[in-house]
Amino acid sequence: xxxxxxxxxxxxxxxxxxxxxxxxxxxxxxxxxxxxxxxxxxxxxxxxxxxxxxxxxxxxxxxxxxxxxxxxxxxxxxxxxxxxxxxxxxxxxxxxxxxxxxxxxxxxxxxxxxxxxxxxxxxxxxxxxxxxxxxxxxxxxxxxxxxxxxxxxxxxxxxxxxxxxxxxxxxxxxxxxxxxxxxxxxxxxxxxxxxxxxxxxxxxxxxxxxxxxxxxxxxxxxxxxxxxxxxxxxxxxxxxxxxxxxxxxxxxxxxxxxxxxxxxxxxxxxxxxxxxxxxxxxxxxxxxxxxxxxxxxxxxxxxxxxxxxxxxxxxxxxxxxxxxxxxxxxxxxxxxxxxxxxxxxxxxxxxxxxxxxxxxxxxxxx
Amino acid sequence: xxxxxxxxxxxxxxxxxxxxxxxxxxxxxxxxxxxxxxxxxxxxxxxxxxxxxxxxxxxxxxxxxxxxxxxxxxxxxxxxxxxxxxxxxxxxxxxxxxxxxxxxxxxxxxxxxxxxxxxxxxxxxxxxxxxxxxxxxxxxxxxxxxxxxxxxxxxxxxxxxxxxxxxxxxxxxxxxxxxxxxxxxxxxxxxxxxxxxxxxxxxxxxxxxxxxxxxxxxxxxxxxxxxxxxxxxxxxxxxxxxxxx
Numbered sequence: 001x002x003x004x005x006x007x008x009x010x011x012x013x014x015x016x017x018x019x020x021x022x023x024x025x026x027x028x029x030x031x032x033x034x035x036x037x038x039x040x041x042x043x044x045x046x047x048x049x050x051x052x053x054x055x056x057x058x059x060x061x062x063x064x065x066x067x068x069x070x071x072x073x074x075x076x077x078x079x080x081x082x083x084x085x086x087x088x089x090x091x092x093x094x095x096x097x098x099x100x101x102x103x104x105x106x107x108x109x110x111x112x113x114x115x116x117x118x119x120x121x122x123x124x125x126x127x128x129x130x131x132x133x134x135x136x137x138x139x140x141x142x143x144x145x146x147x148x149x150x151x152x153x154x155x156x157x158x159x160x161x162x163x164x165x166x167x168x169x170x171x172x173x174x175x176x177x178x179x180x181x182x183x184x185x186x187x188x189x190x191x192x193x194x195x196x197x198x199x200x201x202x203x204x205x206x207x208x209x210x211x212x213x214x215x216x217x218x219x220x221x222x223x224x225x226x227x228x229x230x231x232x233x234x235x236x237x238x239x240x241x242x243x244x245x246x247x248x249x250x251x252x253x254x255x256x257x258x259x260x261x262x263x264x265x266x267x268x269x270x271x272x273x274x275x276x277x278x279x280x281x282x283x284x285x286x287x288x289x290x291x292x293x294x295x296x297x298x299x300x301x302x303x304x305x306x307x308x309x310x311x312x313x314x315x316x317x318x319x320x321x322x323x324x325x326x327x328x329x330x331x332x333x334x335x336x337x338x339x340x341x342x343x344x345x346x347x348x349x350x351x352x353x354x355x356x357x358x359x360x361x362x363x364x365x366x
Numbered sequence: 367x368x369x370x371x372x373x374x375x376x377x378x379x380x381x382x383x384x385x386x387x388x389x390x391x392x393x394x395x396x397x398x399x400x401x402x403x404x405x406x407x408x409x410x411x412x413x414x415x416x417x418x419x420x421x422x423x424x425x426x427x428x429x430x431x432x433x434x435x436x437x438x439x440x441x442x443x444x445x446x447x448x449x450x451x452x453x454x455x456x457x458x459x460x461x462x463x464x465x466x467x468x469x470x471x472x473x474x475x476x477x478x479x480x481x482x483x484x485x486x487x488x489x490x491x492x493x494x495x496x497x498x499x500x501x502x503x504x505x506x507x508x509x510x511x512x513x514x515x516x517x518x519x520x521x522x523x524x525x526x527x528x529x530x531x532x533x534x535x536x537x538x539x540x541x542x543x544x545x546x547x548x549x550x551x552x553x554x555x556x557x558x559x560x561x562x563x564x565x566x567x568x569x570x571x572x573x574x575x576x577x578x579x580x581x582x583x584x585x586x587x588x589x590x591x592x593x594x595x596x597x598x599x600x601x602x603x604x605x606x607x608x609x610x611x
């Protein structure tokens with residue numbers, strides 16, 4: 001078993017080793033999360049020796065039978081209006097995100113399996129400080145929802161892209177792409193400057209987070225889950241294994257995020273917003289928090305922002321900048337892709353930087 | 367979670383997505399334009415599940431993935447990532463236990479009206495009464511375009527909700543992308559106000575523009591009124607939401 005793990009290591013880590021090390025001058029530890037994570041599966045050795053337990057398929061079938069029985073016996077119990085509304089919003093967040101998640105997973109699996117390890121290291125500027133803005137602008141060209149960018153950024157880090165550049169891509173791709181900017185232009189027809197303000201503030205925040213990572217980021221915070229299936233020589237097997245793994249894993253975290261978003265969507269009384277909107281400072285903070293809580297798709301958030309008329313334009317800019325970068329479902333998915341230590345630091349830092357940049361850009365442009 | 371269980375789960379989720387998006391069920395949750403993407407996404411899930419099962423049955427698995435288990439020894443193991451996959455059963459069982467209808471009067475009474483400002487206002491099409499979307503009437507009536515409604519009979523289809531004092535109003539949810547971003551468009555009713563109609567019942571109301579306007583207590587939005595001359599109960603439409611454009 002240990003031989004197995006050791007044999008894995010070079011296959012995954014070499015690409016990372018060469019490019020990650022220069023990217024992260026502080027913290028003397030070469031790779032990192034990569035190595036740590038590949039040791040993790042050791043825990044499974046014990047699992048493998050346990051006596052045979054009922055398999056997942058059996059559990060799943062049994063649970064379905066129970067659910068159907070409970071449904072027919074309880075019937076009318078679960079018809080509370082708030083519960084139905086919760087369920088509708090929960091399912092709608094999942095439904096809306098699912099195609100974009102599938103797109104992101106397929107693209108990230110292609111990157112992980114078919115793109116040569118050194119490709120991105122050669123394609124991006126050698127110096128990480130320059131790679132950050134290049135990756136940020138590259139994100140602009142890829143129209144996708146935020147749900148797609150998380151697995152893609154994970155695959156980029158695996159493929160040896162410096163985490164700083166992957167972060168810039170992760171943040172800029174959903175926030176400033178042609179589809180999102182067009183939607184913003186339609187929603188804010190009376191305020192065309194909103195489009196420019198959104199693009200500038202989002203790009204600055206994305207690159208700022210990338211550079212911040214270069215200054216204070218620690219490689220150990222990123223803990224990529226072990227992906228031994230990528231080591232297999234049969235590329236078809238590796239590709240479908242990567243798709244299967246990412247869809248179930250990121251999908252599971254998406255479910256957690258959607259449940260949290262639906263809960264707050266139903267639980268927070270909307271009339272609070274009006275009171276808070278009249279204070280300029282509270283207004284910005286309220287809409288930043290609301291963006292995190294509602295977890296609206298970046299292609300639709302401009303329309304929601306346009307309808308929040310009681311808030312200042314700067315507050316609504318903060319809503320548009322923060323929303324695609326930090327929200328409950330993204331936080332859950334980032335935890336699954338990069339590990340808890342990363343997500344716990346990354347999300348609050350992005351929130352703060354996003355709000356500060358929005359206020360500065362809002363003052364200058366709006 | 368074993369690969370086999372993951373495959374079964376993906377197959378069930380993919381089938382549920384395909385079933386919802388090939389019928390009309392998906393219209394409760396997302397805009398109609400998302401249908402092609404949903405179908406493609408569902409197909410990706412199903413193919414991934416089938417390829418996983420195929421590789422399992424033919425023994426072409428990534429050895430390291432099973433950490434040395436013999437093929438077929440598919441019991442659950444792994445870190446938090448594998449456990450997270452179990453969360454995928456939540457929406458599946460949720461759908462079995464809790465019906466999730468299109469957003470209706472509960473959402474409409476808990477949120478402020480979101481009637482958008484019209485950027486271009488054309489003349490009304492021919493017809494007596496003119497069948498209009500609720501949002502189109504509300505935008506014209508709320509923001510000073512009532513001239514385009516003068517002397518015309520209009521017919522609006524929406525569901526009934528009641529304000530805190532128990533008066534019924536007509537509402538329709540406005541949806542941009544998915545139900546999480548939906549908000550209600552509210553139209554107050556005067557004249558032959560429908561009596562004894564329960565919330566969430568769909569009505570077609572016919573009437574004329576009324577100059578009455580009130581402010582929504584939740585968000586300060588403008589709620590225009592319709593002077594109702596006739597109303598009838600109708601079946602819920604297959605497209606429960608209206609879109610801004």
